[in-house]
Amino acid sequence: MAGQLAFDWPTGVALGPDDFFVSQANAQAFTMLSTPETWPERKLVLTGPKGSGKSHLARVFQAQSDAALIKANALSADFQTDAVTVVIEDMEELAQSAEEVVFHLHNNLRNAGGTLLMTSALPPSRWPIALPDLASRMQATTVVQIDNPDDALLSALIMKLFADRQINPQPALVQYLTTRIERSFAAAAAIVAQLDTAALAQGRKINKALAAELLDKPG
Numbered sequence: 045m046a047g048q049l050a051f052d053w054p055t056g057v058a059l060g061p062d063d064f065f066v067s068q069a070n071a072q073a074f075t076m077l078s079t080p081e082t083w084p085e086r087k088l089v090l091t092g093p094k095g096s097g098k099s100h101l102a103r104v105f106q107a108q109s110d111a112a113l114i115k116a117n118a119l120s121a122d123f124q125t126d127a128v129t130v131v132i133e134d135m136e137e138l139a140q141s142a143e144e145v146v147f148h149l150h151n152n153l154r155n156a157g158g159t160l161l162m163t164s165a166l167p168p169s170r171w172p173i174a175l176p177d178l179a180s181r182m183q184a185t186t187v188v189q190i191d192n193p194d195d196a197l198l199s200a201l202i203m204k205l206f207a208d209r210q211i212n213p214q215p216a217l218v219q220y221l222t223t224r225i226e227r228s229f230a231a232a233a234a235i236v237a238q239l240d241t242a243a244l245a246q247g248r249k250i251n252k253a254l255a256a257e258l259l260d261k262p263g
Contacts, residue, residue, distance in 0.1 A: 065204075067197035069190060070097060076188045077105045080129075080159050084186050087150070087160040089135070091167055092190030095229035098163040102131050105161055116162075119145055128158040135164040135182075136171050143175040150181055198222050198232060205236040211250060220252050224259050235259070 066074050073090060080086060092098050106113045112127035116135045119142035130153060132138075138146065153160050164171065168182040193201055199222050206213045225231045238258050243250045 065197060065200040067194050067200070069192065069194045069197045073101065073188045073190050077101050077161070080105075080109065080161075083159070085154055086158065087154070087185050088162070089168055089182075089185050089187045090161065090163045090190070091165065091187055093192060093229050094165055095233055096190040096193075098165075098190065099133060102133055102161065102163050106131050109159065111159070111161070116142070116146075121145060123149075125149075128153070128156060129161075130158070131161045131163070133163045135162045135168070136166045138171070138173070140174050143173055143178050147175060147178040147181070150178070192228050193232070194227075195222060198225075198227060201229065201232045202236060205233060206250075209236070209240050211240065213250060217250070217252055217255060221255060224255070 070092075073092070076083070076088060077090065080088070090098055090101060102113065105111065109129045110127075111129035111131045112125045113131040113133065114123070115133050116138040119132070119138065121141055121144070123142070123145050130149065132146070150160060152158070162182075162185070167187055168179075168185055171179070171182060173179040173182060199218055202218050202221055203213065206218075221232075221235060225235050235255070235258065239250050239255060242248070242254060242258060246254075248254055
């Protein structure tokens with residue numbers, strides 16, 4: 045998998061295991077998800093900014109481990125699963141009515157030697173969990189974080205975002221954007237979307253000149 049691209053962007057973005065780009069920003073997370081047998085109590089929380097690749101890594105992990113995957117906000121009081129490996133995405137969105145379900149799921153997996161992966165934009169200490177027993181178990185879970193992108197990952201991300209729009213940018217444009225935008229996943233997504241929209245509206249090519257105009261606009 046290493047050396048490829050992976051980001052949890054909207055529909056149309058490849059989510060296969062051959063689409064992951066490993067850099068210093070996400071290498072630890074990549075390694076941890078590749079070795080669930082090393083997780084304390086076989087549970088892990090994967091955190092990172094929106095768009096950092098959490099969903100993609102979770103789906104790669106799901107495919108490799110035959111895990112059951114569900115969004116936290118889709119959990120209900122009657123949720124049940126026989127899976128020995130479970131992925132819960134976006135734990136910060138867990139409803140209070142589903143907290144007891146996660147509590148019992150956590151305990152059942154631990155007793156059965158199962159594996160639990162959870163993703164979130166926030167660390168467990170900031171999840172709005174009201175059930176004390178669940179909160180304590182979540183806060184005791186090992187956390188691995190995807191950091192904001194370094195130069196290599198930011199360049200790869202910009203190229204991937206353009207490719208998802210069937211745009212083949214010049215390398216000079218990618219390098220220019222990497223040095224001019226905020227070093228974040230959100231900023232990369234925003235400038236690629238703005239360039240695509242402006243080029244279509246104005247009948248222009250996507251190049252450094254158009255990028256400079258957009259980046260120099262106030263706000």
